Amino acid sequence: MRTNPLRRISSLIGLLITALASPVIHADGLNDLQQALKNFKQTSPFCAQVNASLQSSNGEENKDRQESNKEGHTQFILEQNQSGLQISYPSELLSIIDKETQLKKQNPQSPTPTTNAMNRFKYAEFSTLFNPVRDIEDDLHKATLVKEEALTFQGQPARLLHLQIPLEKLSEDERKNLKKYHTDVKIWINEQGIPLASRSTGKGSGRFALVIGFDFHFDVEKSYITKGDRLLVSKLTSTSNSNGAGMHENETINANLKLIN
Numbered sequence: 001m002r003t004n005p006l007r008r009i010s011s012l013i014g015l016l017i018t019a020l021a022s023p024v025i026h027a028d029g030l031n032d033l034q035q036a037l038k039n040f041k042q043t044s045p046f047c048a049q050v051n052a053s054l055q056s057s058n059g060e061e062n063k064d065r066q067e068s069n070k071e072g073h074t075q076f077i078l079e080q081n082q083s084g085l086q087i088s089y090p091s092e093l094l095s096i097i098d099k100e101t102q103l104k105k106q107n108p109q110s111p112t113p114t115t116n117a118m119n120r121f122k123y124a125e126f127s128t129l130f131n132p133v134r135d136i137e138d139d140l141h142k143a144t145l146v147k148e149e150a151l152t153f154q155g156q157p158a159r160l161l162h163l164q165i166p167l168e169k170l171s172e173d174e175r176k177n178l179k180k181y182h183t184d185v186k187i188w189i190n191e192q193g194i195p196l197a198s199r200s201t202g203k204g205s206g207r208f209a210l211v212i213g214f215d216f217h218f219d220v221e222k223s224y225i226t227k228g229d230r231l232l233v234s235k236l237t238s239t240s241n242s243n244g245a246g247m248h249e250n251e252t253i254n255a256n257l258k259l260i261n
Contacts, residue, residue: 029148029159032193034140037231040133044228045081047260050126054117058249072113074121077260078130085130121253129233129257132224136187136195142169143185153188153196161187165202178206195224195231214244225259232257 053073077088096114103110128135143163150159167181175181183202189195198221205215218240225234236255242248 036193052255072117074117216242
């Protein structure tokens, strides 16, 4: 069966976004960040409401044909304690999905925005919200520190770490099919080294099977909050676009996490 090149590009972008990576240069800010991450044991129970939205489009390059567009919104409750992780969906949301399913059976062209969002925002995505320590440590495993600067963040003293991830720092699996790649990572930390926000922007290009060229770009922004010994992502914005095999695809994901007392 023939593999969809855009799907492979999207999988590659997803791999790179979730596996952004640890510097060979050490500065006070970097050491403070690494120590702060060690103090987050990620064991404190929490309960939070998550609202997420999706917008995506794909179509042929340089064509006037109508693009395929998807959008939608979903919400759910995340609760983690000693018993494990529980995900609760509101009954209203489930009713909407049931209605969309029935309408889809009657008319294959019927839109399914809520179902689209539910299908896209799976465990790999929302685990980023409640376990960012893992993701930041992965970032630091491959990035090289460029510089550190003192500034203010939301009116409070802070430091900004500038890091870069070149192609040669990626794993063999991540480098597969890539010819060019570069990512800039910015991490804002407070005086104790606790992450406040981050932004990763990357781009790359390559070829599948030596004949199918592709290129991509992504931009991921996160804001962080703390709950006990846990670091959480309170806001996530992820945009990506790719081109290859005469097709193009764009996607934007927004997610907000609000703690429930």
